[in-house]
Amino acid sequence: MIRLLRLNGPLMLPMLALVMALAFYARPAYAVNPDEMLSDPALEARAREISEELRCLVCQNQSIDDSDADLAHDLRVLVRERLLAGDTNQQAINYIVARYGDYVLLNPPLKPDTYILWASPFILVGLAGLAVFGFYRRKKREGRTTPANLTDQERKRLNEILNPSGD
Numbered sequence: 808m809i810r811l812l813r814l815n816g817p818l819m820l821p822m823l824a825l826v827m828a829l830a831f832y833a834r835p836a837y838a839v840n841p842d843e844m845l846s847d848p849a850l851e852a853r854a855r856e857i858s859e860e861l862r863c864l865v866c867q868n869q870s871i872d873d874s875d876a877d878l879a880h881d882l883r884v885l886v887r888e889r890l891l892a893g894d895t896n897q898q899a900i901n902y903i904v905a906r907y908g909d910y911v912l913l914n915p916p917l918k919p920d921t922y923i924l925w926a927s928p929f930i931l932v933g934l935a936g937l938a939v940f941g942f943y944r945r946k947k948r949e950g951r952t953t954p955a956n957l958t959d960q961e962r963k964r965l966n967e968i969l970n971p972s973g974d
Contacts, residue, residue, distance in 0.1 A: 863876050863879040864907065
């Protein structure tokens, strides 16, 4: 058993490649319940495609296809109902966006209503840069104003305070 754990030689590289490939291609399990799925495979594939573009409003960083939240379940069912009603993919997405706003899209469009969504990462990086700049500038300024060396009298008084027994 211990010999299997020591992968030296020709088996090491293929095993490492296999582990990395499995880790790279591993995807989270879908949260779609069997009772939600459509019997028509083409419609179900379209529903999955749409679901991957919509954000779970509870989880906020997952698609509704990956989320177990009740609202994500409701949105998945709503998408499937729209497809059964004959909507195209874009019509189904537009219907959801009309009800929940652009925030429901994982990749919201660039328009005046969403400028803050697109600009916020740059604003945050800029503020962080200013904070770091200010921190180092203050440190540099404090470094220049270090107190002068102690006089003999101050050093004697400090030793008295730190060593009251006179050691």
